[in-house]
Amino acid sequence: MTKFSIPPGREQFYKRIGICIIAAITLFVIFHGASSSSDSIGSTRFTSDVSVSVKGKNGYKYRRIDYPKYTGPKEKATFVTLARNSDLYSLVESIKAVEDRFNHKFQYDWVFLNDAEFSDEFKNVTSNLISGKTKYGVVPHEHWSFPPWIDQDKAAKVRDEMREKKIIYGDSISYRHMCRFESGFFYRHPLLDEYDWYWRVEPDIKLHCDIDYDIFKFMADNGKKYGFTISIHEYMDTIPTLWDTTKEFLKLHPEFLNKNSMLDFVSDDEGESYNSCHFWSNFEIASLNFWRGPAYTAYFDFLDKNGGFFYERWGDAPVHSIAAALFLDRNEIHHFGDLGYFHAPFHQCPLDESLRLQNKCACDPKHDFTWNAFSCGVKYYNVNHLKKPKGWEALV
Numbered sequence: 001m002t003k004f005s006i007p008p009g010r011e012q013f014y015k016r017i018g019i020c021i022i023a024a025i026t027l028f029v030i031f032h033g034a035s036s037s038s039d040s041i042g043s044t045r046f047t048s049d050v051s052v053s054v055k056g057k058n059g060y061k062y063r064r065i066d067y068p069k070y071t072g073p074k075e076k077a078t079f080v081t082l083a084r085n086s087d088l089y090s091l092v093e094s095i096k097a098v099e100d101r102f103n104h105k106f107q108y109d110w111v112f113l114n115d116a117e118f119s120d121e122f123k124n125v126t127s128n129l130i131s132g133k134t135k136y137g138v139v140p141h142e143h144w145s146f147p148p149w150i151d152q153d154k155a156a157k158v159r160d161e162m163r164e165k166k167i168i169y170g171d172s173i174s175y176r177h178m179c180r181f182e183s184g185f186f187y188r189h190p191l192l193d194e195y196d197w198y199w200r201v202e203p204d205i206k207l208h209c210d211i212d213y214d215i216f217k218f219m220a221d222n223g224k225k226y227g228f229t230i231s232i233h234e235y236m237d238t239i240p241t242l243w244d245t246t247k248e249f250l251k252l253h254p255e256f257l258n259k260n261s262m263l264d265f266v267s268d269d270e271g272e273s274y275n276s277c278h279f280w281s282n283f284e285i286a287s288l289n290f291w292r293g294p295a296y297t298a299y300f301d302f303l304d305k306n307g308g309f310f311y312e313r314w315g316d317a318p319v320h321s322i323a324a325a326l327f328l329d330r331n332e333i334h335h336f337g338d339l340g341y342f343h344a345p346f347h348q349c350p351l352d353e354s355l356r357l358q359n360k361c362a363c364d365p366k367h368d369f370t371w372n373a374f375s376c377g378v379k380y381y382n383v384n385h386l387k388k389p390k391g392w393e394a395l396v
């Protein structure tokens with residue numbers, strides 16, 4: 001072996017080179033090591049953006065962590081919210097929840113629709129909170145007004161009667177326009193043309209759990225067309241003739257009834273009557289193409305011509321739910337039991353403890369409405385032969 005020896009008189013020179021090398025290695029470890037420690041968490045890649053730092057006291061610089069742009073595969077999907085300018089500060093809570101629990105990871109777009117122009121304040125506040133692109137549209141007049149075939153006197157009389165009977169929103173004109181719009185027009189707005197999927201978000205909702213997967217991709221990959229969190233019975237006084245009108249439609253168009261439909265979710269007597277079960281539509285993750293398709297287009301037109309949105313107070317929830325139950329294959333409908341959701345006054349909270357812990361759910365499972373007698377959750381699980389989670393009986 002050759003022996004390395006320092007030539008006499010060069011000791012100082014070699015010592016300095018040694019110190020420089022050690023200093024360079026130390027600096028490399030400090031800077032490179034610190035930034036790579038937050039590079040990857042599990043299989044998801046996160047990188048910290050050190051280009052922006054926040055100055056603290058005495059010149060100390062705090063590192064600000066930003067999520068990187070998501071560059072993985074994405075669906076053509078968007079959030080959609082119908083709102084008034086006055087809904088802004090109820091809506092910011094909902095947006096923050098959706099961004100924190102889900103969307104900052106995937107950065108999907110958000111479409112806002114309104115029957116009036118959105119204010120600059122509405123646009124500034126919402127666009128700042130949202131990680132995807134934001135778009136703001138006004139609803140066309142013919143989608144938010146009485147169609148010409150509606151008898152105004154008859155409609156006004158119904159509103160008076162419903163006010164007397166104290167039916168919630170029974171005397172409201174704008175609520176009826178909202179229900180008709182959400183039933184048959186939101187997906188026709190040009191801002192939604194480029195999308196295949198949507199997630200509907202309303203003011204004052206909460207998401208109780210983290211969502212660490214791309215929920216739109218889940219829908220596409222699993223052949224799902226309609227996803228819900230909470231199901232419930234409808235106030236029948238608001239839809240006395242909806243089912244009979246639906247039966248008339250099915251007589252004209254028997255071809256639209258799916259061979260593997262979920263009729264048994266909405267009817268307990270093979271279609272004779274409606275049991276009032278519906279998916280609560282303040283949350284929907286669904287296929288826009290389902291609403292755009294021939295079955296729903298014909299169904300909505302038939303309902304709209306009948307006038308029940310104004311002569312009664314048909315809600316978009318029973319209308320969408322009946323259509324999904326009848327025209328889709330039952331396997332195309334999905335219950336999102338893992339999200340944890342709140343729209344006053346009901347919660348959905350996973351009963352499965354490991355799921356709750358894993359998804360960092362911040363909800364009390366005792367409040368899970370899914371198994372309550374006023375919910376249709378038990379029926380949904382029964383008719384689809386799905387396994388109910390441990391402990392559900394205690395919440396009936």
Ligand SMILES: Nc1nc2c(ncn2[C@@H]2O[C@H](COP(=O)(O)OP(=O)(O)OP(=O)(O)O)[C@@H](O)[C@H]2O)c(=O)[nH]1
Nearest residue numbers: 082083084087113114115116174178201202203282
């Ligand atoms: N632009 C606009 N949006 C509306 C109007 N009425 C309701 N909305 C929106 O339509 C959606 C449903 O209205 P809500 O008032 O929440 O109806 P709801 O969920 O049946 O009733 P709540 O129990 O009060 O929440 C929400 O996103 C509202 O912001 C309206 O007159 N104009």
Ligand SMILES: [Mg+2]
Nearest residue numbers: 202203282343
């Ligand atoms: Mg609401």
